[in-house]
Amino acid sequence: MNKLLLAHDLADYESFINLEQFSGKPLAEYVAEVQRIYCMDSRPWIIGYSGGKDSTAVTTLVYLSLLGLPPELRKKEIFLITSDTLVETPVVVDLIKNSMQLIEKSAKRDKLPITQHSVTPKTNDTFWVNLLGKGYPAPTRSFRWCTERMKIDPVSDFIREKISHYNEVVILLGARSSESASRAQVIAKHRIDGSRLSRHTTLSNAFIYTPIDSWDTEEVWKLLRGAFRHSPHDIEEWENPWGGSNRPLWTLYMNSSTQGECPLVIDESTPSCGNSRFGCWTCTVVTKDKAMEGLIQNGEDWMLPLLQFRDLLAKTTEPEQKDIYRNFKRRNGKVTYQYAKEGEDIAAERKHIPGPYLLKYRKEWLRKLLELDKELRSQGHSISLITEPELHAIRQQWLRDPNEPDWADELPDIYREVYNEDLNWIIDDQSQFDVYDASLLTEIAEEYGASPEMIMKLIELEVSLEGISRRHGVFDKIGNILKQDWGSLESIEQSQADLQKRHERDIHALDICQIEAELKKVQDQILKAELQISSDTKALVNDN
Structure with missing residues (x-):
């Protein structure tokens, strides 16, 4: 057995590293591999840290490897990043935050070039801005809009920034x-020949290194349990090399029925959440959030209201509930139906596809969320279920909703009623309408048989263009509003049926015109032939 050669600051861990076996090899071989790849070039490392067992094991392995290097070789920067979707399971958020801060602090003490960074989605891409603001339905397996916006994009932006530098x-x-x-197949497919690195599937100049890809779960926990058997006087059980303890992580897994971590998602090939792993407490991709249920059953009962709120959102994704909670129009203002599947009769009735959540339910859910946030804080929990920038963004989405513009501007009122205080709301005097304006418009529009919402959108367009010297494309914008489906679903369906009948008549009229044209052509040919025969007959008579 080859002992670890570079063990500069690893006196307490040397026996553990040299003797313990992982996937049939001593840990020393993995440490040596990490050291070799680290020292072979100047490319900085980015460690994807989700706070779970696997990412903690990788971080532990890297930390030990750097401790083994002499100080003059610890030059290359290592960025420890985590993706905070702003709706992560609260107990996991606390664990990740505390761990990353301790790692950075200890790395500075040990003269290791490790810094910690947390990335978050852009405000307009967060869960609440999309669900409560835009009315996106809660994510499902067939419409998982959250992963790319909330996980992939923030991490990719961080990676691109480092690549540019x-x-x-x-x-x-x-x-x-x-x-x-x-995931193993994807990594193997992009593996560079003769190297432990793989090319990133979507980001050029980014490479993937998976140092524990051959380990099983027991071996991961063996590393996290630490070197206490080999250095009982210096290292406690579950102690990690940066001076923290992995016992809370072990307890978290035990309390959640060992559901596992939600990995740091860097591209679409990375397995996303949706199988009850630790991830977003709002996740509705799964039928039941067994991880959160396990935590509640094992003492974290304060999280029960969060689970109930999540279950409320999950219920809205049931097929029989969609027409109750969702608008009959899509966000583009159109009523949409499913396309005909292969082999189906084109004339068969199509299934209606509902649009975003109705504004009244979004308002109701926001109020519940704020009340829940206030209640949990009053109980002493350091938690923020929704951020102030998100509230501002949701308000703007409501004011400019494509189907139900909220001229009542109720969000500030909802916030005030819950917290008995105000935020620094942006007031746009130029385009500020109120309930009276909406009521008056509704009354006038009904007299003329027009849709009040359509008139509202036209007025909003006019106000938005006020003061602009050149109104380029204004008629196209007006046309887009007028082309939307306005009115009730029944009236829209009746209008579409009438158009279909007229279209069918138009098709028959076209057929008739074509037949008449063909008949005229035949008649012309007959007349021409008759004239030719008459001419030939006269010529024959004259010759005789």
Whole structure:
């Protein structure tokens, strides 16, 4: 057995590293591999840290490897990043935050070039701005709009920023073949010949390194349990090399029925959440959030209202509930139906596709969310279920909703009624309408048989163009509003049926015109032939 050669600051861990076996090899071989790849070039490393067992194991392995290097070789920067969707399971958020801060603090003490960074989605891409603001339905397996906006994009932006500065980067992940066969296949497909690195599937100049891809779950926990058996006087059980304890992580897994972590998603090939792993407490991709249920059953009962709120959102995705909670129009203002499937009769009735959540339900859910946030804070929980920038963004989405513009501007009122205080709301005097304006418009529009919402959108367009010297494209914008489906679903369907009948008549009229044209052509040919025969007959008579 080859002992670890570079063990500069690893006196307490040296026996553990040299003797313990992982996937048939001593840990020393993995540490040596990490050291070799770290020292082979100047490309900085980015460690994807989700706070779960696998990413913690990778971070532990890297930390030990750097401790083994002499100080003059610890030059290359390592960025420890985590993706905070702003709706992560609260107990996991606290664990990640505390761990990352301790890692950075200890790395500074140990003279290791490790810094921690948390990335979040842009305000307009957060869960609440999309669901409560735009009315996006709660995510499902067939419409998982959250992963790319909330996880992939923020991480990708961070990676691109580092690539622009360093030209190339290496991303370290805790992916293991035994846990994600599909991920293992993707990594193997992009593996560089003769190298432990793989090319990133979508980001050029980014490379993937998975140092524990051959380990099983027991081996991951063996590393996290630590070197206490080999250094009982210096290292406690579950102690990690940066001086923290992995026992809370172990307890978290036990309390949640060992559901697992939600990995740091860096591209679409990375397994997303949706199988009850630790992730977003709002996740509705799964039928039941077993991880949160496990935490509640094991003492975190203060999270029960969160689970109930999540279940409320999940219920709205049931097929029989969609028409109750969702607008009959899409956000483009059109009533939409499913396309005919292969082999189906084109004339068969099509299934109606509902649009965004109705504004009244979004207002109701926001109030419940704010009340829940206030209640949890009053109980002493350091938690923020929704941020102030999100509230401002949701308000703007409501004011300019494509189907139900909220001229009543109720969001500030809802916030005030819950918290008995105000935020610094933006007031746009130029385009500020109120309930009286909406009521008056409704009354006038009904007299002329017009849709009040359509008139509102036309007025909004006019106000938005006020003061602009050149109104380029204004008629196209007006046309787009007029082309939307306005009125009730019944009236729209009746209008479409009438158009279909007229269209069918138009088709028959076209057929008739074509037949008449053909008949005229035949008649002309007959007349021409008759004239030719008459001419030939006269010529024959004259010759005789």
